Amino acid sequence: MRPLLALATFAFASPLSLAAADPVPFEIAHRGASGYLPEHTREAVVMAHGLGAGYIEQDVVLSADGIPVVLHDIHLDDVSDVATRFPGRARDDGKHYALDFTLAELKQLEMRERFKPATGERVFPGRYAGEGIVFRLMTLSESLTLIAALNASTGREAGVYPEIKRPAWHRAEGRDLSRAVLAVLQEHGYEDKEDRCFLQCFEYDEVRRLRDELGYRGRLIQLLGGGDKISEGNTDNARFRTPEGLRELALRVDGIGPPLGEVAKGGDPASRRITSLVADARAAGLAVHPYTARADELPKWAADYDDLIRVLREAGVAGYFTDFPGLVR
Numbered sequence: 154m155r156p157l158l159a160l161a162t163f164a165f166a167s168p169l170s171l172a173a174a175d176p177v178p179f180e181i182a183h184r185g186a187s188g189y190l191p192e193h194t195r196e197a198v199v200m201a202h203g204l205g206a207g208y209i210e211q212d213v214v215l216s217a218d219g220i221p222v223v224l225h226d227i228h229l230d231d232v233s234d235v236a237t238r239f240p241g242r243a244r245d246d247g248k249h250y251a252l253d254f255t256l257a258e259l260k261q262l263e264m265r266e267r268f269k270p271a272t273g274e275r276v277f278p279g280r281y282a283g284e285g286i287v288f289r290l291m292t293l294s295e296s297l298t299l300i301a302a303l304n305a306s307t308g309r310e311a312g313v314y315p316e317i318k319r320p321a322w323h324r325a326e327g328r329d330l331s332r333a334v335l336a337v338l339q340e341h342g343y344e345d346k347e348d349r350c351f352l353q354c355f356e357y358d359e360v361r362r363l364r365d366e367l368g369y370r371g372r373l374i375q376l377l378g379g380g381d382k383i384s385e386g387n388t389d390n391a392r393f394r395t396p397e398g399l400r401e402l403a404l405r406v407d408g409i410g411p412p413l414g415e416v417a418k419g420g421d422p423a424s425r426r427i428t429s430l431v432a433d434a435r436a437a438g439l440a441v442h443p444y445t446a447r448a449d450e451l452p453k454w455a456a457d458y459d460d461l462i463r464v465l466r467e468a469g470v471a472g473y474f475t476d477f478p479g480l481v482r
Contacts, residue, residue, distance in 0.1 A: 161237065178465065179207030179472040180481075181314050184225060188476035190281050191266050192232065193223045194288040198296060201311075202303045204479030207472065208312040211296050213334055215323060220256045221333050227251060227319050230270045233262040233290070252326055256292065257319050264288040277449055293334065297341040312349030316376070318402040320359040321386050329365055332363040338371070345370050346407070351442070353410055356386020357393070364405045374442060375402050393431055399437040408440030408471065413461075416443045416468050419454035431468045444474035 185197025187202060193212065203211050212225045224456040228248040229235040235242075235249040238261060243249050251259065265288070275282075292300075297313060304310045315334060323330040334352075343350035352372040354360050363369040378384055381391040392398040394415060402409065411430060419425035428452040430443045443465065455461035462481050465473050 163299060173357045178470050180205070180478045181208045181442060181472050181474045182206035182318065183210055183211065183474040183476050186476075186478055188280060188448065188480075191264050191288045191289065192225060193294075194264050194289065194294075195291055195299060196286075196288060198291075198299055199303065201478050202300065202307070202309075205309075206297065206311055206478040208314040208349070209296075209300055210295055210314040210316065212316045212318050212398060213293050213330070214251045214318050215328050215330050215333060216251060216256045216259055217253055217398075218255045219328065219333060221330070221337055222256065222259060223291045223293055223296050224251055225318070225320060229254075229259075229262065231276075232266050232267055235262055236270070252323070252328065259290050262439045264292055273403040279449055294340070297337070297343075301341065310349060312351070313343065314351045314353065317352070317354040317356075317359060317363075319385070320354065320356055329478055331359060331367060335363075335367060340389065343371060346372050348372075351408070353357060354386075355384065355388060358386040360386075361405060372407045374407065374408045374410050374440075376444075377412075377415070379412045379414050387407040394433075396437065397432045399434050399439060401468045403437045403439050408442055409434055410444055410474070413443050413446070413452050413465075416441070417452070417454050417464050422454055422456045425454035427464065427468045431470055433479065434465060435469060438460055440471040441469075442472045442474065443470055446473055446475040446477070448477045448480060 160399065164394045171173055182201030184192035185194065186200035187197055189198040190200055198209055211223045213221045214224050215225050216222050230248055242253060261385050266281050268274060269276065293315065294374050300311055317331055317334055320330045325394050338350065348371060351372045352369065353376050355376040359374065360373060363373060377393055383389050393402055415428060415430050417425055417427050434441045446461055451461060455464065458480060
């Protein structure tokens with residue numbers, strides 16, 4: 154049985170001390186309260202806010218009519234009924250892409266708990282399995298409007314944390330996702346570092362473009378993968394985890410988002426060691442927001458979820474992504 158929830162103590166990053174250590178790092182609700190309800194839905198956002206998340210994440214892609222929508226992937230097959238609702242609309246690779254559907258069409262989809270399209274098997278079997286309630290996709294603007302209304306009605310301000318998903322792919326398709334996202338953020342008053350918004354992206358080329366060409370003035374996070382691979386957008390993950398690479402990133406960004414496995418390593422709790430990444434990043438003036446803390450998918454070095462969060466606090470992270478906001482006891 155999952156432990157009873159207790160509202161987490163949360164903190165907000167100050168624009169003047171983003172890299173400062175905090176004994177209680179803030180929670181970033183990963184795709185909303187995705188450990189409890191289908192990811193990125195209105196209901197998952199409301200629950201994340203109610204559980205005290207410091208920030209609520211929005212992954213963003215474009216619809217066929219150029220509307221930024223909140224969806225983790227550029228395709229729809231593993232979180233919706235797109236294959237049965239719109240038969241014959243897949244691309245040659247067998248996948249249905251959000252960019253091929255208008256917003257009106259996307260709004261017809263029933264959003265579901267993440268599953269494997271080939272088998273129908275749920276990715277996280279212990280998560281939401283209710284029936285009779287239809288969950289819908291949201292636009293970025295709708296998500297920001299909802300959070301602002303919850304902030305006003307509760308008196309507790311949660312920040313927002315959009316991710317620009319696969320911008321190089323969108324540009325190859327003739328679409329400029331970053332410009333569309335920045336326009337929505339500006340419309341909702343998220344423009345400067347004083348605003349409670351972090352904008353994130355895995356692609357270093359796009360991060361540079363956001364700062365240097367598009368003139369984004371708000372807080373910016375370079376997401377990093379593990380291992381040595383140079384990923385899409387010329388993101389040299391291994392180099393950007395070194396002190397020299399971190400200093401280069403600090404010329405443009407306010408923080409990094411590495412995987413949990415780069416903050417601590419070990420095959421079990423007894424052999425666990427905290428790496429130098431967080432300390433090196435803070436020395437360069439960067440905050441660290443690792444991803445993703447999951448109670449149902451722990452790293453090998455964590456004894457349980459509380460132990461996982463304890464290690465992140467010990468490492469000195471400023472915040473962390475979690476599918477289970479409010480679970481910290």
